[in-house]
Amino acid sequence: MNEYITYIDEKGVTPLLLDKLVDETKSERNKRLLNYNRYKAELSAVPILTRQPTDYDQGNAQVQRVDDKVNNTLNNPLDAEIVDTKVGYMFGNPISYVVDKQAQSLTKLSEAIELFNLRNSVDDLDSESGKKTAICGYSARLLYIDTDGNERAMVIDPWETIILSETADVSEPKYAFRYFKVAELDAEGEKVEIEQLVFYDATTEKVYTRVEKDSPFVLKDERKHLFDYCPLFGIPNNEELQGDADKVYKLIDAYDRTLSDASNEIEQFRLTYLVLKGMGMDEDDAEKLARTGIFELMGEHDDIKYLTKDVNDQMIENHLNRLEENIMRLAKSVNFSDESFAGNASGVAMKYKLMGLENKCKTMERKFTTALRYQFKVLCSAWAKKGICSNEDFLKVWYEYKRNIPIDLLSEAQASQALKGLVSERTRLSKLSIVDDVDYELEEMEKDAKLYGNDLEPLGDFGTQDxxxxxxxxxxxxxxxxxxxxxxxxxxxxxxxxxxxxxxxxxxxxxxxxxxxxx
Incomplete structure (x- = not known):
């Protein structure tokens, strides 16, 4: 996509360029939208939900099948399970944004970040970004200034974005586009669909629209966005921009088909054929049977039984188990309801079971941190104009991730006690899962030392002490x-x-x- 960057540098944004960008990225954007619709179990996005009954060519109009109308379409949303497991594991505990509060020059920056996080509900924003990143391969985030002059952030659907970067990294954009459709009412009150495309560079935001698909985009509005960098950027899942379930969709489809077919077989048991041995039945006998439900067997060797299929349920069960095992292994996910997670597994044993998921989360964690660093680079460019910080202070913000898993507090406490005196208190406290903010915890420990330590105030006439x-x-x-x-x-x-x-x-x-x- 670097050819587009060169074109924009030389000639700017033109209607011809916008048409080419929209057409060239259409298939990629549709793929990300399909992944998201499949996560939501939309009818058109899940193959098993649109499967039709098998049409057997019987070749004889006098013979009719009664078992070809059974068509179960059972969706097993294992892709959603993979995504939700990762998001809960990685973002169940919010990301901690850490600034050195002891540095006087960073006090205002720390306060600005805390206010920004509160105003934008960053815990929820990060979780939603992580979810769409895991589904689609990357998510997008837009920074803007609201009518009150406050810095705000919002999640943008990745199928609505086109990000151009000189380094092929969506978290370091030079130019970015947001392409989407909106509905407006015309003079007669009829709903009209309008295409909108918003272009962002380091200083400007331009809005283009068109009503007819074959017509060119027309510039509708242009304004400054008040940042020094492109405010629309991506948060990648990995370098390949692949979703967590991209490699196992075919396996999930096979699981859906197998379970649906097995359910068909079970339902077809009630559509079995009646076999009469040593006797016949005419229409009168069939009518009598339907009315009374009674057979009269006259011959010694007469017999009646149903003709049914033999279903190898063990083979079906083994096949489903193998499919599920491969899906979770290749997607680097885990099934927490599996009995292997039951019992009192040690912390080390639990980490071995979670190693695939942890490795996948580590990759996303690095990409997420890179995107957050760019986010604060953009924000600091605005805060520097207000005298809150310098442009380079975004490099002094650190991000801490804590996994959302059951805590073995006793083991952590024993390890922390063993580390006392061997490492700094800040490092020791940072390894405890119950400590979210190390600086706050150190301040509280200092207060406790004054209240309950050697500086304890006199308690008065409440008896004597040894x-x-x-x-x-x-x-x-x-x-x-x-x-x-x-x-x-x-x-x-x-x-x-x-x-x-x-x-x-x-x-x-x-x-x-x-x-x-x-x-």
Whole structure:
């Protein structure tokens, strides 16, 4: 697609260019839309749902089959299971956006990111982006300025986007297009479908429209988007831009056909033929049978039975199991309802079972991080104009991902205790699943140290403490804290606490004066 970049650099955007881009990317965009419709189990997108009954050529009008009308179309949305498992595993715990809060120059940036995340519900935004990325191979995100002057973000359907990049990386675009259709009412109130194409570059947003497909696009609006980079970018699933189920759709179709055919066989049992041995039946006998349900057998060797098919259910079961196993293995997914996940598996054993899924998520995690880094590069270009940060401060934002799996808190606590003193507290705390924000946790630990450690405030007249249990500071402070007696500031004598726990007033036995408790 670099030829289009060169063309735009030299000649700008022309109606001819827009027509070529829309036509050339049509098949790729339709494929991504088909994947999404299949995820939603749309009738037209799932092959088994449109399967017709087998038309047997009987060649004899007098003979009619009664079993060819059974046509079960059972959809097993294993592709949706693959996607949902990955999204829940990777985005069940929200991504943490980390900025060094101790650096004074980054304080405003940290506050701006927190506000941006809250205003745009970034937890949900990341999850939806991850879902469409896993389904279609990549998702798109658009940054814009709302009417209140706030930076906003929204997910754009990947089948509506055309991204041009000099590096072939959709997360680093030079130009981007959004192509979609909208409905408007004409002067007579009739609904008219209009094609819209929005072009984005580093400074400008241009809106083109057309009503007739054979007519050229016409420029309708042009405005500045207030960023210094292209605000429409992609979030790739992998370098090949393939969805998680792209390689196993044929296997899923085979699973659907096998299960549907097995269900057909079960239903056809009730369409079996009646065999009469040693006797015949005319129309009168058939009518009598339908009315009474009684047979009269006169001969010694007369017999009646149904002619049925023998169904090898074990073969069907083995075939379905093999198909499911191959689907999950080749898609690098897992079935958490499988009995192999039952019991008290150790953390290491669980990680081996999840290794394929984890490797796939690691690839997407790196791609997602690259896209998020570009996102904050664009945002920092706007925040720099407001004096919040510099243009290069997007490099000081870090992203932490935590997998959504059952936590073995005891093992983590034991490992954390063993690491104490061997690594920094920040590193040690970051390995605990229950700690979402390491900086916040360190601040809370400092507060606890002041409240419950050596800096604990005096508790007042609530009984005495043993000297062995008191903090060992100065000798006079130790003796003062071990009882309810304090030191008078006027004469240095001892006094009795006469007020409540929160009061610091004393009455001195020696001089009779009152003063403040000396720490």
């Amino acid at each position: 000297e062995e249990t008191t903090p060992k500071k100065k000798k006079n402070e130790s003796s003062a804290r071990s009882s309810s007696k304090k030191l008078c500031e006027e004469c240095g004598g001892s006094g009795e606490v006469t007020s409540t726990r929160t009061s610091k007033q004393i009455v001195c036995k020696k001089c009779g004066g009152s003063g403040e408790v000396r720490r």
